[in-house]
Amino acid sequence: MWRQCIDKSYNSKFVQLNKIHPIRMGTFYILFIAVISAVVVHGTFDMKKQNIVFIMADDLGWNDVSFHGTDQILTPNIDMLGYSGVALERYYSHCICTPSRSAFLTGKYAHVTGMQGYPLTNSEDRGLPITEKILPQYLKELGYATHLVGKWHVGGSRGEYLPLKRGFDTHFGHMGGFVDYYEYTLEEKLSNDLVSGLNLYRNETPAWDVEGYLTDLYNKEAISIIKSHDESTPLFLMLAHMAPHGSNDGALLQAPPQDVRTMRHVESPERRIFAAMVKKLDDSVGDVVEALEEKGILNNTIIVFVSDNGAMTSGNSVNYGSNWPLRGLKMSPFEGGIRLAGVMWTPLPKANHLYRGYVHVVDWLPTLLNAVGAELPNNIDGISLWDDIIINKESSRKEMFEIDDMFGFASIISNDFKLVTGNVTPEYSDYQGGGSLLRIIGKPPSYFDAIKKSKAYKSLEKIDRLKDTEYYKNVRNTLKVNCDHIDESQICYTKSDKLCLFNIKDDPCETKDLSALFPDLVESMLLRLTEEKKRLIPRSPLYRNPKSNPAFFNYTWTTFADHL
Template identity: 40%
Template structure:
């Protein structure tokens, strides 16, 4: 009898503990807000050293978190998003080429994506804004790929007020509406500025969130991507008027677009605080690639002083603005120069959420760096495959301090330095640390931080985060000529001094590593432009899934 009673007692305690763990699990898991700025330039945030465009909320979060100064992405939107959500190098997915186009029969391969893992852990998952991973069939769209809800658009861009996206095929323009909520067009939202609209929706998600569940919220802004060619840049005029010191009129509008992004972060931080979610939240902010200062979809962004643009493997194309902020981080208010790749967020955030890393696909290329971020421990990441594109024969690799570039894109058109050409001011503008301190984010952070930073400490971190062209000697290298370029990035972040001829053994070793990586390459996904079947006029002038759908009567399941 005593044995039986003891057994029941042990069983009862075990059951209570199990139920208790299940009941508190969601409360213990951090809320994760992952924010992507589109085509934001390296030099277009204040914490990287520029005074031209104040970004007080962004700077407040960056200074009080960890500035990730060696954070690498892909050189295009679609590959970056594929790498983020899969944790796999794009060349292993067949997605190493350019971004998807409207009406193109391409989609993200059927790998299990990050939001699907989060859903299994009890998270509520939301995507706000850009998808850009395929939409030819409904089951390629966000709510079929792990997101409970999606409010945004499927293609690369749309206009900022009327949400129209125009593409030119066969000498004809095709225009369709691009704003949807869980697959359904939301025409009633036209007239609202996109950055504000996506911010308001994000704030609403937070405000209405059931806090018995944890939240994974990915805000993928349209800003600051160029819109339709007739009017590529759009912002409220009252915001543009704040940048009368900028010489270039297009740059003024771009600056206003960045300012609206900055306001967005302040609103989101405030919403998390008012919902009492901030103390258990992780906020990540990145750009998906460098700015296209010039080119067919230029946005007048600046990657100064880095070399290259979006669509290049130079630092200006693949080294992105990035920071992480969270009360869960122990060692903060620092600038990290540890290598980090966009794929690393997959296992890192999964671990932060309490997931068992052994449950993830062992073929992931992402590396879990959560402990390194939390405690400032040495990072396990020491190399990054930047890309291998078998069509352009363009490849890049980081290995410790070294970077190797082989081949080029666009025949080397964007391999130069362009960031300075938009930086001219009518008058100098001082860096306003008081505006950072008094920003919405600055004020909210002071409530959660036991030792808030002073304005002097802001300046110190800013100095550390500002990239300086420090190469003593300059040996030019243009991979468009067939040359292989080797750079020591910590001492030459602007890629001015080619060291290939001085370190041939390093070149050989890195080329061998590229050959080894090449063995895992999946040929690029091929997909024709099927505009005849995806002509927006067939779907009430919206861009819509068209395979297995003949007209607008075909609705999301």
């Protein structure tokens, strides 16, 4: 990597030397390489900081991206980032949006910051503790320009919780869990009544003047930031799309009609709108890659694309996403709630493979800091997996936790095994997202035609980062999860007096309870889980403060606690 950096630095900073005598030019180059080589060996070479673009989808299911094998919803731009970068086979996060975003920002499990449990409501006076140092603050110290576009959802009741107070230079987006895709309002139950208010902000000012489809607005803002970025400083852009999260109950699924029409091969009417929402998300990814290439900084940018948690096929905030054939939905500790789509693209050509080791959302903070040569904090749960992923070696991460004292369940993954305890919600813990939801009318659109027409493909072709179609097919086939016939009458549901043990490597769909076969393993994993629970900071009780009513603040959701 240092040699690539040397070549780039040489070409950009010493291009005027082409007028020097050839012998002198060659001598200078040899001396330059020698000096740089020496300082690299001694560890003092300060490599130019990489730009970071982190894209997070909202409630996108395992089966909602086409590089996992589906032909129903095509995501060619997202797929191309995985095919030309690193596709993460075993990427995990928390099962709910506020916990997963808190974990990403802090590098700590949500249960050690008190951010686990039911997602933050706009009427709660609660937020990510200001004592926690978060990723944009680390990057600001390294000279980064930091921008957040889209969803925040880790605190909006007080000014001190807001993005501009937590290390971001700018923010355009919604503070809470969701909004209407066209009106940007959020509806919430308050004092046995439904209240509504605008929840879209530019920095800390309500964005009353904005018009358009939300995914397009966020995409346009992200492109504008990239195009206007001053290259003398490195860029950190977090693009936290709301798509494909559901909206208010009266209009849960929303997409431009012309995009819904392109999904006529999807039989389910609800899934058809959802598919159009995912299409807009994927189009945005392509636009971002294209903008980086046209700016001339794609070869100096790390791009990450992940979902925050699994899809909500039914129930609260249903979006008709699919985690099939994985078991469970968002808000459950089963694989469908926590095993997600994830890719990482880097300028390093050698980082082009399928990565099969564990990666957890808490690992991004140290991994990205390590990637840009920063000193790593030692009081976090995240592990830097930069070297593991880049050279494709076994993951340093061996265990992961999901602990939720509000819903009353907990799980531990240790190597190939997963132990689930407590009271899971049965309707969120079964198998959904298959059957009629995945039916196709006629012939589906051509996958590889879509790949070759995508903006990401064309941009990556310009920098010579493509592979042959056979490679794409092999990755896609490997990532597709296949399970034997599932007898739902035999699957294990945990209760206060019942736990379940699964081998998630051999049985990724969690169909066979092995707790009776491996009592010693259950005991040791339960002991480790009990030890981890001692670190838990209890989730504050959910209290919807009537003084948060948007009617008191010109019909906007705002920092109401500052006015108490």
